[in-house]
Amino acid sequence: MKATEVIGANGVAIPQGTRGSAGFRTYEVHQRERVGQSTEKIKPIQLVSPEFARNPYPFLDILRENYPCFRDWLSNCYWVTRYNDVTSIFTDDANFETRPKRWMLGLDNGGSNLGGEVPVLTAIANGIDGNAARLAEQAVSGFAGRGRADLAIEFAARFALELLLNLLDLPERDADRFAGHYLAMKRGVTWEPRLRQRGLEAAGELERYFEPLLERRRADPGADLVSAIATLDREDGRASARDLVVTLLELDFDTLHGTLANLWLRLLEESGRLQSVRDEPRFLKLAVLETFRHSTPVLQAMRFARHEVERFGRLIPEGGLVVCSAAAGNRDPRIFRNPDEFIVNRKDLCHREARGQYRTDGLATGITVGLGPPSKHPAIPEDRPRSAFAIARDTAVTASAVLLDALDDLQLEPGAEPYPVCRRIGEMHACWRLPVRFRKA
Amino acid sequence: MSGGCPFALDIFAEPAATDDPGAQFNFPLMPEGEAVDMGHAPDGTPLFDPRILNSAEFMRNPYPYYRLLRDHYPVFHDRLCNTYYVTRYEDITNCYFDDEGFNTIPKGSSSGVLGNTQLELSGVEHRRRRNLYGQHLVGRSLRNRIPAIQRQARGMIEAWERIDDPRVVSKSNGVGTVELGRAFANEFPIRVVCEVLGFPKEAQDDFYYWYNSMMSGLGGSQTHQQGLEARQHLEDYVEGIVEARRKEPTWLYDEAGNPISKDIITKLCETRVDGDFLSTEEITSNIALVVGGGGETTRGAILNMWYLLLQHAEQFEAVCNDDALWDTAFHETLRHSSSIGGQPRHNTYDVVMHGVKVPAGSLMQMVDFSANHDERIFKDPETFNIFRDDLYSGKILRSGYNRDGRHNHMAFGVGPHLCPGAWISHQEAVEGSRILLKHLKNPRINVGRMPKDIDGESLRPIGLMSVRELHLDYDLG
Numbered sequence: 070m071k072a073t074e075v076i077g078a079n080g081v082a083i084p085q086g087t088r089g090s091a092g093f094r095t096y097e098v099h100q101r102e103r104v105g106q107s108t109e110k111i112k113p114i115q116l117v118s119p120e121f122a123r124n125p126y127p128f129l130d131i132l133r134e135n136y137p138c139f140r141d142w143l144s145n146c147y148w149v150t151r152y153n154d155v156t157s158i159f160t161d162d163a164n165f166e167t168r169p170k171r172w173m174l175g176l177d178n179g180g181s182n183l184g185g186e187v188p189v190l191t192a193i194a195n196g197i198d199g200n201a202a203r204l205a206e207q208a209v210s211g212f213a214g215r216g217r218a219d220l221a222i223e224f225a226a227r228f229a230l231e232l233l234l235n236l237l238d239l240p241e242r243d244a245d246r247f248a249g250h251y252l253a254m255k256r257g258v259t260w261e262p263r264l265r266q267r268g269l270e271a272a273g274e275l276e277r278y279f280e281p282l283l284e285r286r287r288a289d290p291g292a293d294l295v296s297a298i299a300t301l302d303r304e305d306g307r308a309s310a311r312d313l314v315v316t317l318l319e320l321d322f323d324t325l326h327g328t329l330a331n332l333w334l335r336l337l338e339e340s341g342r343l344q345s346v347r348d349e350p351r352f353l354k355l356a357v358l359e360t361f362r363h364s365t366p367v368l369q370a371m372r373f374a375r376h377e378v379e380r381f382g383r384l385i386p387e388g389g390l391v392v393c394s395a396a397a398g399n400r401d402p403r404i405f406r407n408p409d410e411f412i413v414n415r416k417d418l419c420h421r422e423a424r425g426q427y428r429t430d431g432l433a434t435g436i437t438v439g440l441g442p443p444s445k446h447p448a449i450p451e452d453r454p455r456s457a458f459a460i461a462r463d464t465a466v467t468a469s470a471v472l473l474d475a476l477d478d479l480q481l482e483p484g485a486e487p488y489p490v491c492r493r494i495g496e497m498h499a500c501w502r503l504p505v506r507f508r509k510a
Numbered sequence: 511m512s513g514g515c516p517f518a519l520d521i522f523a524e525p526a527a528t529d530d531p532g533a534q535f536n537f538p539l540m541p542e543g544e545a546v547d548m549g550h551a552p553d554g555t556p557l558f559d560p561r562i563l564n565s566a567e568f569m570r571n572p573y574p575y576y577r578l579l580r581d582h583y584p585v586f587h588d589r590l591c592n593t594y595y596v597t598r599y600e601d602i603t604n605c606y607f608d609d610e611g612f613n614t615i616p617k618g619s620s621s622g623v624l625g626n627t628q629l630e631l632s633g634v635e636h637r638r639r640r641n642l643y644g645q646h647l648v649g650r651s652l653r654n655r656i657p658a659i660q661r662q663a664r665g666m667i668e669a670w671e672r673i674d675d676p677r678v679v680s681k682s683n684g685v686g687t688v689e690l691g692r693a694f695a696n697e698f699p700i701r702v703v704c705e706v707l708g709f710p711k712e713a714q715d716d717f718y719y720w721y722n723s724m725m726s727g728l729g730g731s732q733t734h735q736q737g738l739e740a741r742q743h744l745e746d747y748v749e750g751i752v753e754a755r756r757k758e759p760t761w762l763y764d765e766a767g768n769p770i771s772k773d774i775i776t777k778l779c780e781t782r783v784d785g786d787f788l789s790t791e792e793i794t795s796n797i798a799l800v801v802g803g804g805g806e807t808t809r810g811a812i813l814n815m816w817y818l819l820l821q822h823a824e825q826f827e828a829v830c831n832d833d834a835l836w837d838t839a840f841h842e843t844l845r846h847s848s849s850i851g852g853q854p855r856h857n858t859y860d861v862v863m864h865g866v867k868v869p870a871g872s873l874m875q876m877v878d879f880s881a882n883h884d885e886r887i888f889k890d891p892e893t894f895n896i897f898r899d900d901l902y903s904g905k906i907l908r909s910g911y912n913r914d915g916r917h918n919h920m921a922f923g924v925g926p927h928l929c930p931g932a933w934i935s936h937q938e939a940v941e942g943s944r945i946l947l948k949h950l951k952n953p954r955i956n957v958g959r960m961p962k963d964i965d966g967e968s969l970r971p972i973g974l975m976s977v978r979e980l981h982l983d984y985d986l987g
């Protein structure tokens with residue numbers, strides 16, 4: 070092949086003309102379908118439709134109950150929708166891989182994700198745990214005196230972003246600029262060309278912004294995330310602003326934002342739910358766990374087959390995309406009774422952090438893909454901070470408790486009909502507008 | 511909006527694009543040849559929205575978008591549909607020849623219905639089967655069949671007299687009107703294929719129905735169920751024939767009644783691969799492929815050719831005056847408006863093409879439509895011109911053609927998977943058209959009955975869909 074450089078799977082270029090086609094053969098990967106295997110109950114175009122973005126659950130029910138491994142010709146992928154199937158793929162790193170967000174964004178700047186380094190993890194855990202309550206109070210005080218507010222924007226979105234700003238310890242005058250770029254970069258992880266373009270530009274802006282800051286923190290480090298990255302002791306030299314930007318890109322704050330927004334949507338939808346968490350503060354945590362399950366903000370994760378592998382009656386070819394639908398798995402009636410119902414104190418939901426195959430005490434947990442698969446360790450290893458799952462859960466509880474304490478008679482704005490939606494196909498499924506009124510406690 | 515918030519909260523206030531149901535794939539219909547503005551990068555590079563590829567606009571007006579891709583994204587990563595599009599002629603040619611690096615596995619969309627065929631195989635497996643089946647579609651055995659093709663065509667035209675459906679054939683005031691699709695082109699290629707395969711005459715109507723159902727029921731379509739059922743019926747039917755042929759071979763005969771050769775099914779029944787006789791499943795799959803590959807494609811070629819020629823009066827006249835020009839007209843039609851958009855391939859290794867990293871195992875669509883309109887190869891590609899001097903219109907070669915400034919078009923592909931039906935479809939289209947021309951005096955498009963473009967007046971461009979119906983007026987007597 071001219072015009073084409075061929076690089077092997079191990080990253081080494083394959084010299085042209087030496088591949089022996091004589092012995093090369095292929096065989097049947099896509100099986101013939103038989104009568105009765107037709108998938109006519111759903112059209113692939115429905116899975117990228119505005120109706121799906123608004124409420125994916127009816128479509129996912131069709132897939133889960135009829136086509137457990139649905140070959141989607143249009144989007145060139147396989148949909149996996151049953152709880153045990155979804156979790157089995159999430160935990161099977163021998164056969165499947167997750168491609169970094171950078172791949173989707175098309176950010177090819179050579180930076181590396183440092184999110185797995187212990188000093189980075191520690192800075193994140195400490196930064197969040199130590200400040201969550203204070204920042205939640207700050208956000209709530211912004212509207213508490215007003216008697217009405219939009220909880221999705223002024224509480225959920227603001228709080229999650231302020232947590233990040235605080236984690237980075239950015240000067241207040243930079244906050245607005247940083248926030249704009251950061252959110253644009255995150256939204257750039259999409260198929261939508263304008264958003265992607267803006268995302269790439271924003272990543273460049275952030276890199277330029279962080280360059281001098283990184284130097285300053287290296288000379289005079291604090292407890293923040295930028296300092297942790299600046300002072301990392303790595304074999305291949307110092308971390309760069311690129312590494313920092315890539316690390317931020319892969320970090321997940323959406324799940325916290327979306328979970329808080331969806332949690333409060335569900336609590337306010339039915340006065341009984343709100344009352345139950347007021348009466349029994351212990352239930353707040355259970356409500357968060359139920360939100361992870363019932364209204365997971367990140368609907369699905371993309372996994373790619375590392376090599377050809379048989380799953381659920383289908384041969385999935387190397388490189389094949391398996392869309393693991395957390396949303397569908399979380400509503401699997403094989404696992405959860407009345408799965409479409411939001412039940413604050415659900416008896417068949419695991420009440421602790423799950424391990425291994427998403428279970429503890431023999432009970433399943435809500436699949437929250439943004440937070441990574443559960444650890445296989447029976448306990449948290451001593452040299453590591455808590456998991457992203459535990460941090461997000463506890464932070465959501467802390468912030469919600471602050472809100473609950475600060476406001477009385479909290480209710481939806483009369484006439485408002487809030488709902489969760491993906492702003493674009495593939496984006497977070499969250500409640501973006503949640504107008505409420507209340508009295509200051 | 512907030513007390514003490516260090517950033518403007520309205521960054522979260524943007525309404526969901528999805529609040530407008532149906533907005534997803536609705537692009538405005540543009541004048542032919544112009545693309546919707548999909549935005550620009552700061553350096554002026556136009557952006558490309560992958561949703562356009564599933565829009566009605568694209569179906570009728572694809573070429574300005576392919577040009578955008580060729581010029582700015584020769585390897586385009588469609589992140590919505592997890593596909594890479596390759597759009598330049600030279601790249602596509604290179605990929606087609608490298609069947610190890612870019613193999614054929616992903617043609618599952620047809621295998622789901624048709625079965626495992628040579629279309630999905632590469633390397634040794636492909637070569638063995640290709641030679642088995644392909645030999646029956648070319649060469650002397652088929653040259654001898656030309657009279658039979660002509661006989662089929664004449665027979666169908668004679669039958670117009672007996673058609674009692676004014677939407678297909680009608681006469682008034684010395685003018686005849688015929689819908690060339692239903693009256694001729696839809697069925698003619700299927701009949702020829704049936705004959706070559708050695709199917710009994712009685713079965714041809716069923717065959718036509720199975721064929722239609724299988725074609726409309728390929729993977730992902732709404733009529734998938736129907737497609738699967740038709741494939742099953744075909745198999746049930748073929749099973750009986752195969753058993754009979756295994757015991758008693760049948761032959762093809764020429765006009766004079768001399769046996770030419772055994773028919774294809776008989777030959778397949780006698781064939782062994784690695785010592786094993788072919789199974790009924792394998793024979794059926796390949797019959798399904800020949801039928802699928804030989805029907806819709808040739809139908810589209812015939813209708814598109816007449817549609818284009820009749821819109822270019824001087825070219826049509828030239829063809830009328832010089833019989834030999836039908837050959838160039840056929841090839842220019844396939845270049846300008848082929849009936850197959852392109853072929854999917856799977857890259858075996860991680861590759862970097864035009865700076866785009868494509869991980870191993872990705873679906874790469876080789877867009878033949880775009881190769882045929884690549885201005886790097888064909889001057890003024892949007893123009894239909896049977897006299898162009900950059901198109902090769904000789905015998906189609908597996909090795910392709912690139913000499914004296916002429917290139918082969920890509921409608922039959924190139925390399926190991928080059929369409930083995932290229933020659934027979936050429937004969938069908940050209941012989942059929944010659945016979946039609948004898949019957950149709952002064953033919954012209956009945957504009958009133960044809961679908962219109964967005965201005966409500968001009969004829970609809972062919973775009974990605976071959977002409978579905980072609981209403982012609984002609985002088986009687």
Ligand code: HEM
Binds near residue numbers: 934
């Ligand atoms: C104008 C009419 C036709 C067009 C445009 C056309 C186009 C094509 C193309 C582009 C391919 C290549 C597939 C690839 O690269 O993977 C192909 C393959 C094939 N075609 Fe055709 N075709 C036509 C007519 C026919 C006819 C009449 C027959 C049979 C009688 C036929 C049988 C086949 C078969 C069996 C293959 C598979 C070859 C292989 O994979 O080795 N085609 N065709």
